[in-house]
Amino acid sequence: MDSSTATLPTSHAARAEPRGKKPQRRLSRRNIIIYGTLTVAAIYYLLPLYVMVVTSLKGMPEIRLGNIFSPPLEITFEPWVKAWATACTGLNCDGLSRGFWNSVRITIPSVILSILVASVNGYALANWRFKGANIFFTILIVGAFIPYQVMLYPIVIILREIGLYGSLTGLVIVHTIFGMPILTLLFRNYFTSIPEELFKAARVDGAGFWTIYLRIMLPMSLPIFVVAMIIQVTGIWNDFLFGVVYTGPETYPMTVQLNNIVNSTQGVKEYNVNMAATIITGLVPLIIYFISGKLFVRGIAAGAVKG
Amino acid sequence: MTRSGGNAPPDRGSAGGSRMSSNRPIRLFRNLNAKISAIPMIATALVVFVGGTVWTIIYSFTNSKLLPRAKFVGLDQYERLWNSNKWLISIENLFIFGICSLIFSFIIGFVLAALLDQKIRFEDTFRSIFLFPFALSFIVTGLVWQWLLNPDFGIQSVVRSLGWESFDFDPLYNANIVIYGILIAALWQGTGLVMCLMLAGLRGIDEDIWKAARVDGIPMWKTYLFIVIPMMRPVFITAVVIIASGIVRVYDLVVAQTSGGPGIASEVPAKYVYDAMFLSQNLGQGFAASTMMLLSVAIVVIPWAYLEFGGRKSHG
Amino acid sequence: MASVSVKNLFLSFGEVKVLQDLNLEVGRGEFLVLLGSSGCGKSTLLNCIAGLLDISDGQIFISDKNVTWEEPKDRGIGMVFQSYALYPQMTVEGNLAFGLRNAGVGRAEIAKRIKQAAELLHIEPLLKRKPAQLSGGQRQRVAIGRALVRDVDVFLFDEPLSNLDAKLRAELRVEIKRLHQQLENTTMIYVTHDQIEALTLADRIAIMRGGAIQQLADPHTIYNRPINKYVAGFIGSPSINFLDGAVTRDGKPRFTSGEVVVDLERYPFEDGSSDGACAFGVRPEHIAFGDAAADSPFTAEVRVDVVEPMGSDTLVWSKLGGQDFRFRVDGQIPVSTGENVRIGFDPARASIFDKKTELRL
Numbered sequence: 006m007d008s009s010t011a012t013l014p015t016s017h018a019a020r021a022e023p024r025g026k027k028p029q030r031r032l033s034r035r036n037i038i039i040y041g042t043l044t045v046a047a048i049y050y051l052l053p054l055y056v057m058v059v060t061s062l063k064g065m066p067e068i069r070l071g072n073i074f075s076p077p078l079e080i081t082f083e084p085w086v087k088a089w090a091t092a093c094t095g096l097n098c099d100g101l102s103r104g105f106w107n108s109v110r111i112t113i114p115s116v117i118l119s120i121l122v123a124s125v126n127g128y129a130l131a132n133w134r135f136k137g138a139n140i141f142f143t144i145l146i147v148g149a150f151i152p153y154q155v156m157l158y159p160i161v162i163i164l165r166e167i168g169l170y171g172s173l174t175g176l177v178i179v180h181t182i183f184g185m186p187i188l189t190l191l192f193r194n195y196f197t198s199i200p201e202e203l204f205k206a207a208r209v210d211g212a213g214f215w216t217i218y219l220r221i222m223l224p225m226s227l228p229i230f231v232v233a234m235i236i237q238v239t240g241i242w243n244d245f246l247f248g249v250v251y252t253g254p255e256t257y258p259m260t261v262q263l264n265n266i267v268n269s270t271q272g273v274k275e276y277n278v279n280m281a282a283t284i285i286t287g288l289v290p291l292i293i294y295f296i297s298g299k300l301f302v303r304g305i306a307a308g309a310v311k312g
Numbered sequence: 313m314t315r316s317g318g319n320a321p322p323d324r325g326s327a328g329g330s331r332m333s334s335n336r337p338i339r340l341f342r343n344l345n346a347k348i349s350a351i352p353m354i355a356t357a358l359v360v361f362v363g364g365t366v367w368t369i370i371y372s373f374t375n376s377k378l379l380p381r382a383k384f385v386g387l388d389q390y391e392r393l394w395n396s397n398k399w400l401i402s403i404e405n406l407f408i409f410g411i412c413s414l415i416f417s418f419i420i421g422f423v424l425a426a427l428l429d430q431k432i433r434f435e436d437t438f439r440s441i442f443l444f445p446f447a448l449s450f451i452v453t454g455l456v457w458q459w460l461l462n463p464d465f466g467i468q469s470v471v472r473s474l475g476w477e478s479f480d481f482d483p484l485y486n487a488n489i490v491i492y493g494i495l496i497a498a499l500w501q502g503t504g505l506v507m508c509l510m511l512a513g514l515r516g517i518d519e520d521i522w523k524a525a526r527v528d529g530i531p532m533w534k535t536y537l538f539i540v541i542p543m544m545r546p547v548f549i550t551a552v553v554i555i556a557s558g559i560v561r562v563y564d565l566v567v568a569q570t571s572g573g574p575g576i577a578s579e580v581p582a583k584y585v586y587d588a589m590f591l592s593q594n595l596g597q598g599f600a601a602s603t604m605m606l607l608s609v610a611i612v613v614i615p616w617a618y619l620e621f622g623g624r625k626s627h628g
Numbered sequence: 629m630a631s632v633s634v635k636n637l638f639l640s641f642g643e644v645k646v647l648q649d650l651n652l653e654v655g656r657g658e659f660l661v662l663l664g665s666s667g668c669g670k671s672t673l674l675n676c677i678a679g680l681l682d683i684s685d686g687q688i689f690i691s692d693k694n695v696t697w698e699e700p701k702d703r704g705i706g707m708v709f710q711s712y713a714l715y716p717q718m719t720v721e722g723n724l725a726f727g728l729r730n731a732g733v734g735r736a737e738i739a740k741r742i743k744q745a746a747e748l749l750h751i752e753p754l755l756k757r758k759p760a761q762l763s764g765g766q767r768q769r770v771a772i773g774r775a776l777v778r779d780v781d782v783f784l785f786d787e788p789l790s791n792l793d794a795k796l797r798a799e800l801r802v803e804i805k806r807l808h809q810q811l812e813n814t815t816m817i818y819v820t821h822d823q824i825e826a827l828t829l830a831d832r833i834a835i836m837r838g839g840a841i842q843q844l845a846d847p848h849t850i851y852n853r854p855i856n857k858y859v860a861g862f863i864g865s866p867s868i869n870f871l872d873g874a875v876t877r878d879g880k881p882r883f884t885s886g887e888v889v890v891d892l893e894r895y896p897f898e899d900g901s902s903d904g905a906c907a908f909g910v911r912p913e914h915i916a917f918g919d920a921a922a923d924s925p926f927t928a929e930v931r932v933d934v935v936e937p938m939g940s941d942t943l944v945w946s947k948l949g950g951q952d953f954r955f956r957v958d959g960q961i962p963v964s965t966g967e968n969v970r971i972g973f974d975p976a977r978a979s980i981f982d983k984k985t986e987l988r989l
Contacts, residue, residue: 148361214345243449528727529701
């Protein structure tokens with residue numbers, strides 16, 4: 006038996022003596038069930054995305070005539086332009102662009118601030134335990150389960166008192182507060198997993214709180230910072246409730262504006278523009294999702310599995 | 313609990329402490345940097361989470377309207393709440409939606425995870441497809457499914473145009489089944505997460521268990537049913553808590569997909585709270601309703617926390 | 629009669645060839661140990677025999693039946709895993725019974741077999757407990773019991789003792805040996821990386837490296853006449869000394885390394901081996917010390933560099949011909965650093981390997 010025939014197990018199937026790999030039909034019942042089910046499921050998940058894209062590329066007459074699954078006969082990018090630049094919410098007719106830039110101005114500082122606060126916090130909890138720290142941490146984690154509605158109005162009062170109600174800064178603070186439980190947990194667990202000897206060695210070498218954080222913990226934790234960033238960017242970009250409660254029409258984030266454009270009752274419904282607007286709004290988290298890949302999965306696992 | 317390593321102040325030489333006890337720094341200033349850095353956490357925990365919750369509960373016993381007023385009226389707000397048709401429908405919807413989405417997301421999530429765990433080709437591709445809706449907001453989800461379920465252009469019209477004229481599928485315009493229309497969208501968005509949790513749980517199971525079952529000649533479905541699923545109990549519990557606390561919060565999806573309609577057929581508690589507080593200037597109702605939401609979460613979370621953390625001691 | 633035989637076995641994962649043209653015959657009632665460091669393919673081979681891995685080519689026979697395409701359950705094997713792999717939600721009894729119930733074995737027969745296995749393994753008091761309530765040693769007994777109740781002729785052990793601490797490992801090792809003696813005509817194939825386990829348990833040892841069997845022989849041969857330099861270095865603790873040098877056989881056969889010359893008149897050369905550069909291996913425990921060295925065919929005086937007392941004996945580090953040379957002396961004999969001592973050994977017990985091919989000369 007030379008090794009060249011070893012790679013052709015099927016050639017043995019005809020022989021009486023079983024030899025080599027068990028002959029398997031490619032289309033075994035098992036494989037049909039597995040791949041069949043997965044494919045049907047994949048269609049269910051992909052169909053809405055497909056319909057969204059297809060609808061946004063059609064003109065209104067074609068939509069009225071055809072069915073939602075048929076590809077566009079004539080591709081037009083006009084709905085995209087309109088959604089971005091001229092779609093109306095109430096009296097404002099400058100499209101989604103305003104909401105987009107609001108969301109950018111909300112998301113960037115919120116992500117930076119919340120990660121900064123939570124990482125230092127997690128670091129303090131993991132390596133510098135002080136009396137009472139765990140009590141506050143427990144409150145924080147339990148707080149993550151309290152429905153936001155319970156704390157909605159008290160925060161309105163607080164923001165009003167410090168003059169930030171209705172401003173983007175106020176919303177940034179709100180996002181920082183509500184991002185804190187999950188991010189603190191994430192960082193605390195990660196820093197706890199770093200060997201304590203490293204921390205002790207740095208202490209013996211005379212490094213203090215901030216030196217250890219900046220010079221040792223931070224460089225070792227870049228992946229977890231990326232995970233935190235993914236959680237926060239998608240979470241804050243997708244937020245609707247805080248946006249609608251704590252900002253005004255001028256400062257509405259993109260999700261709120263999108264909802265107002267699509268669900269406004271006046272005028273003729275322009276489904277193609279609506280779908281274009283919907284895609285544009287979903288684009289940022291989608292891009293992050295497809296770029297980040299495994300890190301996104303790690304992010305939700307981190308968010309899901311408690312320490 | 314404190315660790316000896318992390319507890320001593322960093323800049324204190326070993327000579328200082330042992331030489332004279334009067335040199336011991338004051339307790340409050342030990343670990344000062346750590347304490348300063350924890351101020352945001354402490355403030356959030358005490359002021360927002362504890363303070364805000366207590367404040368809302370207290371003011372749910374007042375007759376606050378446009379502005380919070382400390383005029384207590386006992387249980388009046390709760391009485392009115394439970395007499396309100398809109399609230400009752402909200403609770404009923406939440407109940408149906410909650411039970412169904414728990415059951416379906418568990419079944420779908422587990423089946424998909426189990427299929428992906430069969431050492432298949434294109435595993436990453438399939439997983440990416442099942443999970444991508446989870447990256448999208450509820451608003452986007454709601455609007456897409458509003459369009460797909462549109463009776464004039466969506467699935468119903470397509471099926472009818474294929475020749476099945478009597479096909480009826482317009483959940484968003486039928487008060488009796490509108491909540492299932494929302495359920496379909498919610499499952500589309502959220503089952504990927506459940507699948508991911510289940511997959512992580514399946515991957516955490518010792519491969520030797522599978523081998524032992526094969527040597528024992530136990531069929532695959534029996535291995536799942538009698539060995540693997542019982543082993544995944546912790547994952548299931550975590551998933552229930554996550555899904556359940558998400559269900560109670562469901563708000564954006566309904567706003568985007570139906571705005572609570574037709575009529576008030578798809579109202580949910582979170583929307584009731586928002587409407588009472590910010591649209592109908594009836595703060596007291598909002599506070600009472602949100603307190604009820606808190607109560608329902610507590611019913612789910614407290615037994616879990618007790619089992620998860622309280623029970624740990626008895627296991628040793 | 630062969631109980632398990634593996635013929636021309638090939639296994640590759642994609643481009644990576646894990647096992648190549650491997651042949652192995654295990655006799656009925658034999659205890660065979662597959663020994664090697666991690667990644668040598670020993671567990672892979674065991675999994676192929678069990679049918680848990682699909683082989684690329686070759687044949688596997690168990691009890692003279694071609695089982696190459698059979699499912700694991702139909703191969704007439706029982707298997708014990710390193711991580712025990714007990715079903716955590718079932719009691720010990722449930723663990724033992726689950727496979728049998730699935731195979732449709734009658735209730736009375738199941739009870740009988742469980743009773744027998746429990747007696748044999750001394751786990752009767754544990755039958756109603758769950759695995760989480762058992763110690764590691766007890767869990768492994770139950771795992772062995774689960775293989776035992778299957779009433780098969782071939783047992784496969786995949787590093788069964790590696791998760792246990794040293795004391796339990798020694799206890800259970802004896803237990804397994806006793807079990808093998810009690811179960812007549814039961815073949816056992818046992819994978820381990822622990823040479824003590826291999827030497828104590830095996831009728832024959834197969835030393836594996838890089839997906840191939842290096843030497844397949846009884847423990848005595850493996851230890852005394854290793855077939856190549858790798859096997860010589862792998863077996864024995866402390867490990868064998870190697871002196872680099874050359875063998876010449878024109879006239880009187882001898883080994884030369886610098887000023888060290890060893891007379892090889894009594895060394896049993898392999899047929900057809902050639903002269904030239906080689907590694908001269910002699911085990912630390914084969915070196916005589918002090919007065920006892922005087923009678924040895926080869927003697928030398930060395931300086932003690934480092935002394936490592938280990939209780940029962942002492943390991944002494946020195947240099948011979950400028951190369952590291954360790955030897956073992958009785959723990960009662962005082963040896964001190966810097967001392968010059970006389971040592972000696974019998975070249976007939978040495979092993980010499982060709983420098984290039986690393987094969988035994």
